[in-house]
Amino acid sequence: MPLNLAPNIPDPDGFYDELLAQFEGLSDEDAEALKSRLILILANHIGDRATLTDAFAAAKAR
């Protein structure tokens, strides 16, 4: 399963809105904790190790 970096979310604005809404009113610390839980949940859903490694690389590239 190669890492998909093409648009893949059907409702981009709605998704982004929902994502931000999760962090509304959170302290920096709570937001950080939420991000960590979210990353772990999504990573487990993907599961494929090579895809995850590619995702790390894509996120890290600046």
Add this chain to the structure above:
Amino acid sequence: MVAPRYETVKTLYPYAAVAAQTAPAQRHPVVVVGGGPVGLALALDLGQRGTPVLLLDDHEGPGLGSKAICFAKRTLDIAHRLGAAGPMLKKGVVWNVGRVFHGDGQVFEFDLLPEDGHRHPAFINLQQPCFEEYLHAAITCAQKAGAPIEIRGRNRVTGLTDHDNHVSLDVDTPDGAYTVEADYLIACDGARSPIRNHLGLSFDGRVFEDNFLIADVRMTADFPTERWFWFQPPFEHAGQSALLHKQPDDVWRIDFQLGWDIDRDLELDPDRIRTRVDAMLSSQTGTVPDYELVWTSIYTFQCRRMKSFRQGRTFFAGDSAHQVSPFGARGANSGVQDAENLAWKLDLVLKGDAPDALLDTYCREREYAADENILNSSRATDFMTPKSKASTSFRDAVLELAGRHAFARPLVNSGRLSAPCVYDGLPGFGPDALDGPAATRPGAACPDAQMGNRYLLDQITGGFQIITIGDVSVGPDAPCAVLSITDVSPSLRARFLGDAPTAVYLLRPDQHIIGRWPTWDGAAITAALASSKGKQCR
């Protein structure tokens, strides 16, 4: 002089003057330095194979204190082969259930789920001095049966010289110094290895900036025989993590992770320790049972290994060669595996049945195993002691999610428990011509399996061994002993055949699998055996 460096639990091998102390230096095929689990197992293994071995220890018995307490199945299989497992199993505490807590709540529990068809449980808890005592008792038995093993207590090596074809050792005793010569010297003299220091060899690795307080307490409390591990314990002064684990004789191991900046003397104050222990014990029962502090100490640790486990004619085994954190029970267990890896190789080389190059495979294999143990150990420690805000955040997220979702539980790491290393892809193993189960691929330690009312590993000779499973016609060209199994139990089928109708396995004397085939192939088996002896290693 030989002043004691530590207190001993009991005297097993009292100093006795021997004629060699006043005679010209005598040459021994193997001299082992250090009478801990590794040195004793190595001496016993060599002696039982008929290779004379002299063991020098600068004390007269096991040292006092909290050391290894968790002995794994593979170690018990080895001890069984050496005739020492009986009393270990009788005395040891068998446990299977572990619970992991985060603060007030239980995150999850695990069960090591004993599999059918193994003689030994996954783990027993047993104090290291007992383990040493039982190995020593087996040595005494072997000596009576004629095994050429000699132990000299209060014999301290104070210097050594490698003369290319032998090593000479300066040995101090209560009656003065003398010289011992060895074809091969094996340093099983612990993490501070004086032999390593004499040779000026480095021992590099990673220091973990943390202090752990051990309190062994004796109490007749009604706690279950389980491993309890807390991240961020809810009880006072417990530090970042805590462990409670049962040992024999109503002794419980309690471990508190205190962090780096501590006042050691203050933390070792018995009243302060009691406050901590009281808080832990009462957190479970609401009351503090009567208990006695048997032993307390503070330790720090490093994960490190020698660059090479061999220096000329000197070999390093156990903690002298590699050191890990205690989480995972990878210290003594891996050391005993070092001993069994080296014993048969030394035996073959000294009997002229294999080239010296075979001894280099000891280094290759056990350095590989040490790297695996250090990796596992470092990962566990990094989970337990997060080094940054980000890693703390992920660690806490894992613990929180693990309470609700199964997916996060495998990420919780309070120590990955010792399992024998598989020598994947190393020279001297293969071929893997059978489409068989992964657990019995070449390089793996042969697992046990049921055979009627007996066990597979009991049927193995201790030398190179062929095992045929199912309807295999054995050719006249078998290069070593053959065990033919036609009545195939379910555990045997699951572990050795998988979907294959028949199989032929070739094992080393340390029970690691060299190669496997679907049917008899005498030429291939003979070639694999020769390669395993190091005949094509260079």
